[in-house]
Amino acid sequence: MDTNENYINRCFELALKGAGAASPNPLVGCVIVKNGKVAAEGYHKKYGEAHAERNAINSALRKGVTLKGAELYVNLEPCAHFGKTPPCCDLIIEHKFSKVVIAMKDPYHEVMGRSVKKMRKAGIEVVTGVLEQEAIELNKFFVKFVTTGLPYVTIKAAQTIDGKIADDKYRSKWISSTESRRTVHKLRAVYDAVLVGANTVRYDNPKLNVRDLRGRDPYRIILDKDLLLKPAYNVFKYKDSRTIVVTSIDAGIKKVRALQKKGVVVLPCKIKDGKFELKDVLNKLAAINIASIMIEGGAYVYNEFLEANLVDELLIFIAPDVMGSGITAFANKQAFKQFTRINYYSSGRDILVNLRKHVP
Amino acid sequence: MDTNENYINRCFELALKGAGAASPNPLVGCVIVKNGKVAAEGYHKKYGEAHAERNAINSALRKGVTLKGAELYVNLEPCAHFGKTPPCCDLIIEHKFSKVVIAMKDPYHEVMGRSVKKMRKAGIEVVTGVLEQEAIELNKFFVKFVTTGLPYVTIKAAQTIDGKIADDKYRSKWISSTESRRTVHKLRAVYDAVLVGANTVRYDNPKLNVRDLRGRDPYRIILDKDLLLKPAYNVFKYKDSRTIVVTSIDAGIKKVRALQKKGVVVLPCKIKDGKFELKDVLNKLAAINIASIMIEGGAYVYNEFLEANLVDELLIFIAPDVMGSGITAFANKQAFKQFTRINYYSSGRDILVNLRKHVP
Numbered sequence: 001m002d003t004n005e006n007y008i009n010r011c012f013e014l015a016l017k018g019a020g021a022a023s024p025n026p027l028v029g030c031v032i033v034k035n036g037k038v039a040a041e042g043y044h045k046k047y048g049e050a051h052a053e054r055n056a057i058n059s060a061l062r063k064g065v066t067l068k069g070a071e072l073y074v075n076l077e078p079c080a081h082f083g084k085t086p087p088c089c090d091l092i093i094e095h096k097f098s099k100v101v102i103a104m105k106d107p108y109h110e111v112m113g114r115s116v117k118k119m120r121k122a123g124i125e126v127v128t129g130v131l132e133q134e135a136i137e138l139n140k141f142f143v144k145f146v147t148t149g150l151p152y153v154t155i156k157a158a159q160t161i162d163g164k165i166a167d168d169k170y171r172s173k174w175i176s177s178t179e180s181r182r183t184v185h186k187l188r189a190v191y192d193a194v195l196v197g198a199n200t201v202r203y204d205n206p207k208l209n210v211r212d213l214r215g216r217d218p219y220r221i222i223l224d225k226d227l228l229l230k231p232a233y234n235v236f237k238y239k240d241s242r243t244i245v246v247t248s249i250d251a252g253i254k255k256v257r258a259l260q261k262k263g264v265v266v267l268p269c270k271i272k273d274g275k276f277e278l279k280d281v282l283n284k285l286a287a288i289n290i291a292s293i294m295i296e297g298g299a300y301v302y303n304e305f306l307e308a309n310l311v312d313e314l315l316i317f318i319a320p321d322v323m324g325s326g327i328t329a330f331a332n333k334q335a336f337k338q339f340t341r342i343n344y345y346s347s348g349r350d351i352l353v354n355l356r357k358h359v360p
Numbered sequence: 361m362d363t364n365e366n367y368i369n370r371c372f373e374l375a376l377k378g379a380g381a382a383s384p385n386p387l388v389g390c391v392i393v394k395n396g397k398v399a400a401e402g403y404h405k406k407y408g409e410a411h412a413e414r415n416a417i418n419s420a421l422r423k424g425v426t427l428k429g430a431e432l433y434v435n436l437e438p439c440a441h442f443g444k445t446p447p448c449c450d451l452i453i454e455h456k457f458s459k460v461v462i463a464m465k466d467p468y469h470e471v472m473g474r475s476v477k478k479m480r481k482a483g484i485e486v487v488t489g490v491l492e493q494e495a496i497e498l499n500k501f502f503v504k505f506v507t508t509g510l511p512y513v514t515i516k517a518a519q520t521i522d523g524k525i526a527d528d529k530y531r532s533k534w535i536s537s538t539e540s541r542r543t544v545h546k547l548r549a550v551y552d553a554v555l556v557g558a559n560t561v562r563y564d565n566p567k568l569n570v571r572d573l574r575g576r577d578p579y580r581i582i583l584d585k586d587l588l589l590k591p592a593y594n595v596f597k598y599k600d601s602r603t604i605v606v607t608s609i610d611a612g613i614k615k616v617r618a619l620q621k622k623g624v625v626v627l628p629c630k631i632k633d634g635k636f637e638l639k640d641v642l643n644k645l646a647a648i649n650i651a652s653i654m655i656e657g658g659a660y661v662y663n664e665f666l667e668a669n670l671v672d673e674l675l676i677f678i679a680p681d682v683m684g685s686g687i688t689a690f691a692n693k694q695a696f697k698q699f700t701r702i703n704y705y706s707s708g709r710d711i712l713v714n715l716r717k718h719v720p
Binding site: 160161162163164316318320321322323324325328329330331332333335336337339342344346349351353355 | 520521522523524676678680681682683684685688689690691692693695696697699702704706709711713715
């Protein structure tokens with residue numbers, strides 16, 4: 001691995017510290033190198049706060065490092081526009097860095113390459129495309145969100161070897177191993193939201209929070225077209241306004257008020273042929289800055305999203321057990337054909353199957 | 361790894377050359393070391409022919425090696441009894457070896473340890489238990505056969521992620537990847553027999569032979585209680601008397617004769633409550649020296665063997681596809697609980713799940 005790749009890898013490590021908090025902004029880490037040694041580091045900690053480049057530069061300045069002639073490494077092209085903070089590329093030019101190494105350009109095509117051009121014009125040596133694929137992978141949520149306006153959608157399921165996610169009494173507890181459940185909690189701390197159907201709330205009464213490890217709770221989204229769920233379920237007990245019930249525009253105002261009183265956000269969405277228009281649902285969730293969603297069940301919700309072609313990725317935990325009769329997770333043969341990137345991981349006694357679409 | 365383990369590992373390599381041909385005898389390899397160097401090697405090539413020790417000794421003698429004071433390494437305790445060949449332990453004593461290293465003792469309890477004692481009495485230093493677990497694993501077919509009188513039984517299935525082995529028209533072709541099918545052919549060259557139900561013959565018309573690689577064909581066993589299969593299927597076209605139709609004692613003599621005329625072996629077995637007594641079937645197959653069987657389908661046969669608790673191992677290829685409606689491979693929840701040793705392997709785009717019983 002060469003020097004550029006080494007420092008970009010360090011940027012990735014730093015960037016990941018912002019996972020869960022930086023969204024819908026990208027995960028960005030930055031390393032400043034002077035005379036062949038790391039002089040300062042920074043990352044984007046939280047949406048609305050300073051960018052990684054600014055944090056690294058401030059850290060260097062606090063240490064008394066002269067930035068003139070220094071090198072700056074960053075996994076995403078510095079911003080060239082005034083957002084919540086002034087443009088990082090101006091800051092880099094102002095401090096007279098001699099070299100900037102960038103893993104990937106800004107995927108938002110109106111910005112892409114603009115600050116690279118600006119910095120080159122100012123006489124800075126700019127290297128781009130170092131570990132580019134890895135950088136895109138790291139920011140897969142952000143790339144999807146900024147290029148399509150829709151959140152990145154992952155289906156997570158835990159099934160037995162005979163394809164069942166619950167027995168015929170809808171009981172689904174403890175299909176997967178301790179390790180697999182721990183992985184799910186780690187994922188909840190990273191995805192902006194988890195989403196379930198009303199039946200999953202009814203039969204499992206899940207908390208949908210992050211347990212047994214540090215990490216912020218995701219938004220909890222429940223699809224409940226007819227507002228059939230009583231407000232007594234666990235998901236309605238949070239006081240953080242991060243439980244969202246997606247329902248029909250025609251939902252009864254009394255039921256809506258009862259949920260709102262408990263601090264639940266009610267989001268009316270379009271219905272067509274008695275079903276949610278799922279793209280409208282995703283658009284409305286994107287509008288409140290939800291850039292990534294993990295769908296946790298049940299089978300009906302999985303298959304509706306798959307049929308609507310709105311799924312980016314599947315994570316299927318398969319336990320080496322047989323359920324016999326019960327609820328089958330996946331039924332749509334065609335919808336699976338598009339997931340041609342296949343990876344397997346061991347997860348305790350389970351296997352984790354990861355299916356993704358081909359990236360051109 | 362110490363010297364003993366090094367040579368025993370070489371014995372394993374040599375032993376495996378006999379896979380498929382040595383059965384129902386064990387796989388045995390032998391290394392003779394003189395003055396710290398390998399002087400000769402041998403393995404048990406074929407049932408009824410010379411044992412590994414004799415082959416190695418003969419090879420050494422042909423090279424003019426003086427065996428007095430040499431060391432002999434072998435993965436299974438040398439025989440102490442007159443079988444198809446005179447006892448190897450006498451041969452070792454006769455040639456005045458100074459040291460014998462053995463991976464595992466003979467699992468047949470009437471023999472176990474007898475030749476170790478005899479060689480020690482003759483003044484030979486005997487080391488046992490070197491890589492013993494690996495040696496037992498290598499000879500799992502033989503160990504099962506010789507300790508229980510029953511063949512080692514493995515279920516092989518290829519299913520989709522929703523647990524289906526065929527669509528609702530019983531079509532099952534090409535569920536698994538090229539790599540997985542190649543693995544199945546490798547296994548067929550090693551198992552003494554493959555076994556399928558009559559419906560698998562009817563719907564798939566399989567050849568059940570070894571293709572696209574070197575290796576001998578296994579016995580082809582078909583369970584056909586009522587002799588409903590017409591003699592026109594592929595499995596009945598071989599002229600090698602290695603296709604066995606297991607049927608009821610009450611099967612019509614005319615149908616039996618029609619099959620026998622084609623060189624098919626007809627094996628009448630006990631029926632109870634309209635089903636085969638599978639233990640009787642296995643006993644009768646063991647009596648004709650079938651020490652290992654791979655069951656290749658269909659679902660009914662899988663579940664009957666599992667319920668009868670006659671399965672030692674499962675190999676389940678899972679393709680990352682969804683079948684939708686179709687035939688489910690496994691339905692019995694209880695029968696799976698005993699398989700607590702779980703391993704996963706990637707196999708092309710499939711995952712291979714290996715389930716085995718706990719070995720105490």
